[in-house]
Amino acid sequence: MSRTLNPVDQAVISQSLLSAAREMGIALYRSAYSSVVRDGKDASTGILDPQGNAVAQSDELIPILVGSLSITFRACAARFPVERLKEGDFYICNHPYHGAHHLQDILIFVPIFYEGRIVGFSAAVAHHLDIGGGAPGINAASTDFYQEGLVIPPSRYNLDEDWNNDGPLRHFIGANIRVPEQTLGDIDSQFAACAVGAARVREMCAKYSAETVGAAMEEMISYVERRVRAAIAAMPDGIYVGEDAVDDDGRSDTPLPIRVTVTVRGDSMVVDFAGTCPQVPTQMNAPYASTVSATLACIKAALTGEDVPFNEGASRAVTIEVPRGSLLNPNPPAPVRSRMEASYRAYDAVLKALGQAMPDRAVACGYDTTTGFCLTHLKDGRYRVFIELRDGGYGASAQGDGSDAVAGPLSNCTNTPVEQIDADFDFFRIEHYALRPGSGGKGRFRGGLGSSRAYRITEDGVRLAIYADRFRFPAGGLKGGGAGATGYCAVHRDGAVIEVRSKDDVPLRKGDLIVHASGGGGGHGDPAARDPAAIGADREQGYVAG
Known part of the structure; x- marks a missing residue:
């Protein structure tokens, strides 16, 4: 100084x-x-x-x-x-x-x-x-x-x-x-x-x-x-590997695997994403800055408490290596609009690796997905654009249940109040908004619940564009805990149900009802060991399906 x-x-x-x-x-x-x-x-x-x-x-x-x-x-x-x-x-x-x-x-x-x-x-x-x-x-x-x-x-x-x-x-x-x-x-x-x-x-x-x-x-x-170096020094030296995958690139059904190797030596850490899949031709790529942010956010959350702010010091204790041309560090001009899905899987892969090094602090993965839900309408030469970032369930830990229907750990966004949406937009309305009973993974501590929200389209010419994830691969549990529910989206039209993919663009008609449901977090521990009082509380609150 x-x-x-x-x-x-x-x-x-x-x-x-x-x-x-x-x-x-x-x-x-x-x-x-x-x-x-x-x-x-x-x-x-x-x-x-x-x-x-x-x-x-x-x-x-x-x-x-x-x-x-x-x-x-x-x-x-x-x-x-x-x-x-x-x-x-x-x-x-x-x-x-x-x-x-x-x-x-x-x-x-x-x-x-x-x-x-x-x-x-x-x-x-x-x-x-x-x-x-x-x-x-x-x-x-x-x-x-x-x-x-x-x-x-x-x-x-x-x-x-x-x-x-x-x-x-x-x-x-x-x-x-x-x-x-x-x-x-x-x-x-x-x-x-x-x-x-x-x-x-x-x-x-x-x-x-x-x-x-x-x-x-x-x-x-x-x-x-x-503080970050002291937390790293308290971890056992070693090499820890974490893996996860994005559902797909929006065009095929091929998963996009993400792999990370975390090496701890003394008070320093190297995070290497070698083994991650190559970049894709769609908007699912995450630029280098997003990968760095996701990695540091995970390390900061897992290793330190609220008394440690998030600033440049965190990056000085950690070396982050991301292969060029990969999903997490693409070469230009690859599109990157929906980079949050790959960023979240990088976060989850690092979380899994750190959980091996610190099993007593391990947390199950949550729904950990940014759902970009966009409704647009052109009328009288004027565009109206509505974008909402949906919630999901957090993963459970050895200390308690996951949080219900909240933004993922990289987001912190709040939900847009229904009343405010009604005041701002007239080409659709919200008809349903509720928690999804049973969507959290079972365990001694259950995963957080997802939610469902339904949108009634009131004008012709509206389009839905969506990017999301975990429609195919749920958030897994830990220590015998169950996986959370996957998410889904569907358009209900004239008695038919039209499936919407996790990455999609759909023209809509007046009268359509879009139902989007977010998934839950993974559970932690043997479900048979869950406290009977907690089971009773879940039933009383309507958190259990059936």
Whole structure:
């Protein structure tokens, strides 16, 4: 560190930085225009040091998004050096082969100036309803990432010159998307969030000095690295292997296997995804940044507690190797829109490997699936786009049952309230929303339940686009526990039931009823050892089928 801090100042500044990142998140989703950000909270925020190392990130929002902030920042800074930035400048990028995830996730970095020099960066990323491309919301037919939307390479612009007052960048993006008022409004909310973060950091600099705040940032990163290394050192040295698979690529029935080898030596860990299947021609590939984020999120969750923030320090203790040309690190221009399914299977494979090293802390896999459920409608020249990210059941552990119908561990998204959907959209309505009895895997501790939701289409010309997983391969149990239920989706039309694949694009008719059900988590332990009181409670709550 550049100077020695007393423990009180370090604690106060550290918590202030974390608080600022959380406040940024609140500002982002409360000022957002789209339901996916405003209600689903599919966004994240953070504060970086002057070199672009992640220091503090909002722990209420999306782990998969914040885990790669530094990767995207470095791509921007390599093209437009930090020392050339001036007041009002910002970096922006959504390029999946330059640190971003998929084109719908736009990342913005705003330099924080104090007394004429940069003391850090505030960052905000949000998932946008539509970013152009070959189809509204989700282009299930894409064969390269250019067809998935407007590509924003690592770039530098100025807020007053290029964005405000319908500046050229704002005008350009708005001309290339189907729902400009929502997408541009959500980008505005990202700038608002970054302004909050910048204000809080400047306040800290005024109170403690920029040098002290910088030293506190450096120590926060070092603290996380020490804690993660200590947790790794407590594990038995060895080589641990985990495997899982994505159901298919959306075109064939061939599973997409993911394999990881975790090597623990002293206080360091190497995570190697050699043996993972090659990239595919559909949107199921996960870019490198997503794989890194998923891996670090799993290691952070399994090895440390809530008192350890998620920042650059976690990555310094872990080496992640991902073969080029694989499902988890494809070569451009492979499409990556639905990268979350492969990212989740990477998470689950690492979770299984860590469970071998720490059997007392092993957790069964959950449904661990992002369901991108998209309904779109074009009427009178205006597109309406609804995207919802569905829930699923968590896996059980040796300490208790899995949680019911919640977002997966890489997501944290909330469900969109039915009342809000009714207020925003008139071309469909929700007719049913409930837990799925019996969908959690049986065990001494049961897996969490999935849920079902039904959508009645009220206009002709509506399209359903969906990407999901675990329609074929359920979340497995541990220590004798049973597997959770698989998910499914179907269209009920004129007495017939039309199966919808986990990756599909379906034209709909007025009167159709779409039923989507998410799966449950795996159980833990022998079902015969389940506490009779817990069995009774499950029956009383209606959690048991039959």
